[in-house]
Amino acid sequence: MTITSNPLDRSSRIYVAGHRGMVGSSIMRRLHETGYLNIVTRDRAELDLLDQAKTAEFLSSEKVDFIFLAAAKTGGIQANDTYRADFIYENLMIEANIIHSAFKAGVQRLLFLGSSCIYPRDCKQPITEGDLLTGPLEPTNLPYAVAKIAGVKMCESYNLQYGTRYFSVMPTNLYGPNDNYDLRNGHVLPALIRKAHEAKVRGDANLAVWGSGMPRREFMYVDDVADACVFLMEQGIGDGMFNIGTGVDVTIRELAETIMEIVGFQGGIIFDASKPDGTPRKLLSVERVRALGWEAKTSLRDGISKAYEDFLSRWDR
Template sequence: MHPDSRIYVAGHRGLVGSAIVRSLQRAGFTNIITATHKDCDLTEQQAVRDFMAERKPDYIFMAAARVGGILANASRPADFIRDNLAMQTNIIHEAWRSGVTKFLFLGSSCIYPKFAPQPMKEEHLLTGGLEPTNEWYAIAKIAGIKMCQAYRRQHGFDAISLMPTNLYGPGDNFDLESSHVVPALLRKFHEAKLDGAPSVTVWGSGSPRREFLHVDDMADASLHLMQHYTGEDIVNVGVGKDMTIRELAECIRDTVGYSGDITFDTSRPDGTPQKLLDTTRLTALGWTPTRTLRQGLAETYQWYLSTEDRRM
């Protein structure tokens, strides 16, 4: 990519998309294309076709997606599979059709089997059953990966696919009905601290292990791979180490400065027992993350406090 290349970041208002925009700006790229849902409804093929014809991007980062935690996936499975399939189908096809130079598709670590060997290697894809609590989202993302590979094979379209681990950071969704575990716990502990609550309840047993990557690191990895990798094989993006949800909750309690207890609601689902990515391929391509979890949580909490009145 050149400094004046036309670079379209789909989903620029979301957690990942906004971080990619920041990363591109830091790197000196000056022709960044963005569009709101009102400007271009990615679930509508004609709208995407018209947008591509008008804006003529050279490169595309596909960060647009319907995302959410266990509760959101369980309560709106049709929305998750339909919207994600529609968005990625339209944009991949129209990107190829309009002559986009290179396309980057962002998947998710939930594409891997529920009981995949740990850490999960890229070749573990489609070797077993998925975690039922987010299979609708996972199936859509798998379809996106396969579509990128199919367009590369049949049409020579330079599309690459990245599989990030669990992401968090500035711009995250803190709605308790639809958020992922890090923003949900940051908000819970913050509100418990303000209310003087004696304890905070965390869903599940606390024993599942998860890996967490700051979204700005993810964005930097995306930019690095867009510039330095081409190929059909997917690439895991993570930190290469994990922790239990209990350990995460304790770390977030320290970050917020809450002094109460942590209880676990074992009637709630745990999800996949462990999700740790093997990042050997990523490291060989010349990229490693820069932030520790404690640094990232502190940044995210300060962003959360700064976005609106938090009853401080």
């Protein structure tokens, strides 16, 4: 791990790629809260990050110092398994275009947001950063995982060949404001919030949950990962990879029961064993980032309560 001589400061010109997404918008909130105001953004209509020439032109002209690379195509098990070509193509193109163009434009430092799905399906628990590429990936989200691994290795390779100072963070399963509550494309926690709410409104007797309910997952409120990203930039981190999580996991059954309680749905649960469980367990070791002085602050119950408020504010009741 390299600590650079140019940590993030209030005068830095910062580009947040993917600023309208759940993670990107949270990073924007955190930057504004801590006094960073020299921030550059572009929405998809203004800049197509799949276009290499336009991405290069943008970064060359804007003269940014730091990049938070949060732009990505994301989704849950069903979306990952259905749109496999879209997930690998779009994510590879976005990260390749930004990382290479950042190098060409002389961007000082870059933070690449990956995903815990980069780790082997049957990894020992908790998962350390050193477990990358030590075994087969989970088949249902393999294309997305391969793209994210490529982003990690791009940062590493550009550092080694060109002396750039780019690093990666691997967040656990995220949820919170600006999440995707679509039942076909969303992740498990926001999908369960919507399903439990709609089941309550309809007066259903049961909540249908994919799989067996036995897999264990770790969930983190998105504002915590944004806090971690800004923290690491402020520390002057210049290379390497950092897991970002809570260090605590729950079964899908326990998650569903907590959501049902918060939403106020008093029915039972029916598990659909015909649907995939995905990875049996995925708990990240967060010792590397804790050693630097950072820990997650939001409990699962408090985070789900805030996420449900966000859902109600944005969804037809």
